[in-house]
Amino acid sequence: MEEAEIIRRVGELRQEHRDLDAEIDALAFDATTDQLQMARLKKRKLKLKDQITALEDQLIPDIIA
Known part of the structure; x- marks a missing residue:
């Protein structure tokens, strides 16, 4: 999913x-x-809530330590 789609879906799930x-x-x-x-x-x-968290995690870039 693209970032805009994820943000839209998160909004729907939050509502x-x-x-x-x-x-x-x-x-x-x-x-x-x-x-x-x-x-x-x-x-x-x-x-x-679990779905929202999973989608929000997709928006955060992975940090390579």
């Missing part, structure tokens, strides 16, 4: 991560929240 965070926060205050659904959302959020 999805924020959206999931808001959804998780909203469900946390609902007494009837399905705990399995909450766990799935949190797992998805962690996967997004």
Whole structure:
């Protein structure tokens, strides 16, 4: 992927991560929240964070020591 594509994709993933965070926060205050659904959302959020980190690592040039 080119740098511009990586930056665009990171932006999309960050937005999805924020959206999931808001959804998780909203469900946390609902007494009837399905705990399995909450766990799935949190797992998805962690996967997004891992994807973001992996893409950001591609933007950092390797330093040869």
